[in-house]
Amino acid sequence: MSIYGNDYAQEKVKNLLESSESIIVLSGHSGLGKYTFISSLLKELLEESDYLEVDANIAGARLARSFLKLTPIFSQFRAVVVNDAERLSFPAQDAYLKVCEEPSNSSKLIFVITDDGLFQDSLRSRFNNIVHWKKLSNVDMDEFIENHEIAKDDFSYGMCSGCPGFYNEMIGKGKYSDFSSELNGLFKETNKVLLPVPDIIKKLNKESDLSKKVVSHICRKIAVKFLGDKSHHPLIYSILRFSASLISVPSMNAELHWERILINSQM
Amino acid sequence: MSELIIINGEESFLKERAANDISTAYLHAEVIKYDEKELDRYLEDICLVPLFGGVRLFIVRNVTIIPELPPGEEDVLVCISANKKKLKHAGARRVLDFPKFKTYDDNNEVIKWILKEGDRFNIDLNRVASALFVSSGKSLRKIDSEIKKLAVLHPDGGIVSPEVAKSVMCFSASLTPKQVIDSICEGNPAKALAYYDKLQEGADETGWIIAFLQRLVITQLKMELYRRNGDDSDNIAREIGVHPFVYRKVFQPRLGLWSVASLSMSVDQLCELDISHKGGDKSARIGLETEIVRLSEEAKEKCLKLEQQ
Numbered sequence: 283m284s285i286y287g288n289d290y291a292q293e294k295v296k297n298l299l300e301s302s303e304s305i306i307v308l309s310g311h312s313g314l315g316k317y318t319f320i321s322s323l324l325k326e327l328l329e330e331s332d333y334l335e336v337d338a339n340i341a342g343a344r345l346a347r348s349f350l351k352l353t354p355i356f357s358q359f360r361a362v363v364v365n366d367a368e369r370l371s372f373p374a375q376d377a378y379l380k381v382c383e384e385p386s387n388s389s390k391l392i393f394v395i396t397d398d399g400l401f402q403d404s405l406r407s408r409f410n411n412i413v414h415w416k417k418l419s420n421v422d423m424d425e426f427i428e429n430h431e432i433a434k435d436d437f438s439y440g441m442c443s444g445c446p447g448f449y450n451e452m453i454g455k456g457k458y459s460d461f462s463s464e465l466n467g468l469f470k471e472t473n474k475v476l477l478p479v480p481d482i483i484k485k486l487n488k489e490s491d492l493s494k495k496v497v498s499h500i501c502r503k504i505a506v507k508f509l510g511d512k513s514h515h516p517l518i519y520s521i522l523r524f525s526a527s528l529i530s531v532p533s534m535n536a537e538l539h540w541e542r543i544l545i546n547s548q549m
Numbered sequence: 550m551s552e553l554i555i556i557n558g559e560e561s562f563l564k565e566r567a568a569n570d571i572s573t574a575y576l577h578a579e580v581i582k583y584d585e586k587e588l589d590r591y592l593e594d595i596c597l598v599p600l601f602g603g604v605r606l607f608i609v610r611n612v613t614i615i616p617e618l619p620p621g622e623e624d625v626l627v628c629i630s631a632n633k634k635k636l637k638h639a640g641a642r643r644v645l646d647f648p649k650f651k652t653y654d655d656n657n658e659v660i661k662w663i664l665k666e667g668d669r670f671n672i673d674l675n676r677v678a679s680a681l682f683v684s685s686g687k688s689l690r691k692i693d694s695e696i697k698k699l700a701v702l703h704p705d706g707g708i709v710s711p712e713v714a715k716s717v718m719c720f721s722a723s724l725t726p727k728q729v730i731d732s733i734c735e736g737n738p739a740k741a742l743a744y745y746d747k748l749q750e751g752a753d754e755t756g757w758i759i760a761f762l763q764r765l766v767i768t769q770l771k772m773e774l775y776r777r778n779g780d781d782s783d784n785i786a787r788e789i790g791v792h793p794f795v796y797r798k799v800f801q802p803r804l805g806l807w808s809v810a811s812l813s814m815s816v817d818q819l820c821e822l823d824i825s826h827k828g829g830d831k832s833a834r835i836g837l838e839t840e841i842v843r844l845s846e847e848a849k850e851k852c853l854k855l856e857q858q
Contacts (some may be wrong), residue, residue: 339829340829371828371829373829374829527824530824530828531823531824531827531828533827534823534824534827535760535763535823538760538763538764538767538820538823539820539823541767541816542816542817542820545767545770545813545816546813546816546817
């Protein structure tokens with residue numbers, strides 16, 4: 283599968299996979315295609331039995347350790363991908379320390395993360411290969427839309443901030459533009475506590491991870507717009523807190539935490 | 550010609566019970582039950598001649614159209630409709646209808662049904678009918694189970710008291726964070742912590758308890774703010790999504806137990822605890838216990854002040 287943009291990063295990752303390097307970190311904003319790229323590439327290179335994707339938790343770390351101890355059956359190397367590594371708790375990161383200190387020659391451990399600064403220093407110091415992915419420029423986004431024959435939507439284009447994955451998720455779905463309008467309206471409304479919870483927030487626990495990332499992104503983008511007015515700072519703080527929690531703790535009850543935003547803004 | 554009995558309506562418990570009553574009435578009948586998906590088996594079985602003769606009673610559930618009637622002259626077919634769909638047949642001997650009970654404020658059919666059930670069991674449920682409705686809602690199956698327990702405990706013709714009903718009802722439900730919430734609202738921190746410890750015995754239920762407490766605090770806060778806004782109790786009940794009867798019996802007495810500032814602080818604290826618990830932080834339990842005690846103590850002080858007044 284071809285991923286648009288970040289050609290240099292893609293080439294660098296391919297070279298690292300061919301080399302003897304064991305730990306690779308793909309770092310960059312969500313929606314740029316990092317995970318899609320690495321998982322499709324590894325599925326082409328490796329047999330099914332030599333490739334594993336694990337959850338970003340301690341159980342995943344233990345599974346990864348035992349998987350990487352074994353020699354590859356059919357392929358050149360065994361690979362484990364840890365997607366959404368920003369969700370790794372500190373104990374889970376500690377569980378990866380041993381693997382990163384003594385990597386095997388026939389194994390590769392790949393972390394996909396939004397910001398490599400979220401790793402603990404002890405783990406981060408063991409990374410030699412951090413490949414940074416950048417957001418696409420407007421020119422690149424226009425080319426992406428043209429090459430993929432997708433409709434151009436002003437709202438999605440303005441909101442996606444150069445992340446093609448987000449653009450693809452938002453296009454043709456009115457729920458995101460409705461949510462954006464409701465969020466903008468929140469800053470103008472005086473009696474916020476009695477406002478209803480947006481529909482998208484009520485259904486968020488059943489939505490995909492990508493949908494949660496898009497909602498989080500919209501919250502951040504709109505909250506930052508109102509930074510100039512000090513009277514909005516408590517509300518902005520609550521929204522940014524909500525946005526960060528949505529990414530780091532996706533299992534949280536979004537509706538209850540949204541109510542907190544409304545209550546805090548009123549008090 | 551075989552006999553056809555149709556049971557329509559949306560109250561599934563009453564429909565099933567009617568079918569069971571019919572099968573009991575045909576004492577010597579061979580009773581065979583089917584679901585709509587098993588119609589093939591039904592059509593095969595009706596063609597078979599019964600080995601020892603006698604009445605056969607076929608009960609088919611979740612039916613959308615009346616299937617072929619059994620050929621035997623003494624056979625009986627009972628068709629139970631699938632929810633809203635009303636079945637009709639010119640040859641039906643009896644058609645029973647159990648429409649959904651309405652629970653309007655001035656016409657609560659569930660409570661009327663509870664009182665009739667009491668008459669059936671020869672016990673007086675006048676003093677506990679409301680509590681049964683509040684506890685079990687519209688679940689007639691659950692209410693029936695509670696009434697059967699009360700009937701065992703009471704002599705014929707006895708009046709069931711709220712204290713006896715409460716003791717029976719609390720053993721019918723497994724332990725949930727609701728008991729912790731009720732104890733907090735009673736202003737009893739020791740009882741709340743006892744239930745909390747009991748819940749945590751089997752497995753880590755911190756997340757579950759936090760979710761219940763969050764709901765309580767947010768609902769209380771909204772009620773206070775709606776009341777400040779000048780909304781009446783029916784409006785408030787609609788906004789918080791409960792029946793007005795349940796609001797007046799359960800939620801309204803809790804108004805004023807906590808100040809608005811205290812509740813909003815609690816919302817913040819519980820959301821932080823939720824995030825840290827889901828992030829794997831074990832110390833969230835300590836924060837939760839502290840919050841349970843704080844809310845209980847505040848409710849206790851308020852209750853004492855009200856008593857003194």
